[in-house]
Structure formats: structure tokens, C-alpha cells
Amino acid sequence: EVQLVQSGAEVKKPGESLKISCKGLGYKFTSYWIGWVRQMPGKGLEWMGIIYPGDSDTTYSPSFEGQVTISADKSTSTAFLQWSSLKASDTAMYYCAKHSARLPDYWGQGTLVTVSS
Amino acid sequence: DIQMTQSPSSLSASVGDRVTITCRASQGINNYLAWFQQKPGKAPKSLIYAASSLQSGVPSKFSGRGSGTDFTLTINSLQPEDFATYYCQQYNSYPLTFGGGTKVEIK
Numbered sequence: 001e002v003q004l005v006q007s008g009a010e011v012k013k014p015g016e017s018l019k020i021s022c023k024g025l026g027y028k029f030t031s032y033w034i035g036w037v038r039q040m041p042g043k044g045l046e047w048m049g050i051i052y053p054g055d056s057d058t059t060y061s062p063s064f065e066g067q068v069t070i071s072a073d074k075s076t077s078t079a080f081l082q083w084s085s086l087k088a089s090d091t092a093m094y095y096c097a098k099h100s101a102r103l104p105d106y107w108g109q110g111t112l113v114t115v116s117s
Numbered sequence: 118d119i120q121m122t123q124s125p126s127s128l129s130a131s132v133g134d135r136v137t138i139t140c141r142a143s144q145g146i147n148n149y150l151a152w153f154q155q156k157p158g159k160a161p162k163s164l165i166y167a168a169s170s171l172q173s174g175v176p177s178k179f180s181g182r183g184s185g186t187d188f189t190l191t192i193n194s195l196q197p198e199d200f201a202t203y204y205c206q207q208y209n210s211y212p213l214t215f216g217g218g219t220k221v222e223i224k
Contacts, residue, residue, distance in 0.1 A: 045155075103149075
């Protein structure tokens with residue numbers, strides 16, 4: 001059974017760094033893209049970017065390029081989304097999703113990130 | 118970027134109704150159109166891909182149609198578990214983009 005298991009909720013202060021994770025289970029992790037999607041409180045879905053764990057090829061949405069870093073560790077079948085300096089506007093739910101040929105087919109349960117002073 | 122416009126943004130319907138949601142792309146997307154359902158506090162669930170193909174396990178009450186730039190999602194015989202927010206997404210080209218969502222509420 002394919003599963004994407006995300007790390008737990010985080011509460012951070014503005015300016016702090018953060019790295020959240022998404023572990024792929026039940027499939028060959030290195031053969032499928034994993035993307036990240038943001039959902040701000042009460043708002044819609046925004047596609048942030050995607051990585052191919054096999055070779056770490058990464059594409060970002062222009063809206064998020066330079067704001068976050070997407071990476072992956074093949075040895076642990078885990079993808080990551082990280083910030084070097086959080087802002088209050090980064091408060092959101094973040095979902096990872098396994099993609100098959102650019103199509104999201106399986107989703108993680110989400111990680112809630114709260115940034116507040 | 119390809120812009121995806123959904124309409125309506127919300128609708129009220131009764132149990133047993135049939136509803137149709139529309140999604141329009143700002144340029145042709147070669148039928149690389151997916152639909153997702155999201156319930157409050159839950160992750161999105163994949164319903165349809167390639168504009169009209171049902172994901173495994175999705176009931177046939179859901180159907181998708183369209184080509185080029187104009188697409189629809191129809192839900193037949195609405196049941197209480199179908200009240201949710203629905204999103205379209207184009208996956209023709211990066212960056213992938215979602216529609217703004219359609220909230221289906223109980224009348």
C-alpha cells in the first residue's frame with residue numbers, strides 16, 4: 001500500500017529555520033516525483049515545487065523559487081521542504097504528494113506550520 | 118503560468134441532486150486535467166485524471182468531461198459524504214496550477 005507519512009505540526013517564531021519531511025512507503029521511492037502543496041488557512045491549494053528523488057532534479061513554482069528548498073534522501077525514502085527564515089505568512093498546512101508523470105496520485109496527511117511571535 | 122478558473126466558487130445542493138462544476142484553462146492543456154476532493158481538515162483525494170478517467174476506487178457517480186481548455190466535473194446523486202471542496206488542476210506543464218476550488222454545501 002502506497003503511503004506518504006509527513007512529520008508532525010510545528011510552531012516556530014519569525015526568522016527561525018525549519019525542515020519538514022515526507023516519507024514514502026510501499027513503492028519505489030526513487031522512481032516517482034514528489035511535490036509539495038501549500039494551503040493557507042481557509043484558502044485553496046498552491047503547488048510549490050517537485051523533486052525526482054532518483055537524481056534530485058527539482059522544479060519550483062516561480063511563486064516559491066528562492067523562498068523554500070526541496071530536497072530528498074534516497075537512503076531513507078524521505079523528501080523535505082525547508083525554510084531558512086520563516087515569516088508569519090508561511091503559516092499554512094503543507095502537503096506532499098507522490099506524482100506519476102506530473103499527476104499527483106497519493107497525498108500525505110499534511111503538516112501544519114504555525115509561525116508566530 | 119497556466120491559469121485555472123473554476124466556477125462556481127460555491128454552490129448549495131440537496132441530497133440526491135446532480136451538480137456540475139466547470140474549470141477553464143487559460144490555454145490548451147492536452148486533457149492533462151485532474152480533479153480532487155477535499156474535506157475539512159483532510160488531505161485532498163484524487164478523483165479523476167486525464168480529464169475523464171476515474172482513479173481506482175472512485176465511484177462512478179463522479180464523471181469528468183472536456184478537452185482543450187474547458188472541463189467539467191459532474192457528481193450524480195449527491196450524498197452527505199460528497200459535500201466537500203473540489204479542485205481542478207492542470208498537469209500539462211510546470212508550474213502545475215490549481216483552480217480556486219468549488220465548495221459544495223448542503224442546501
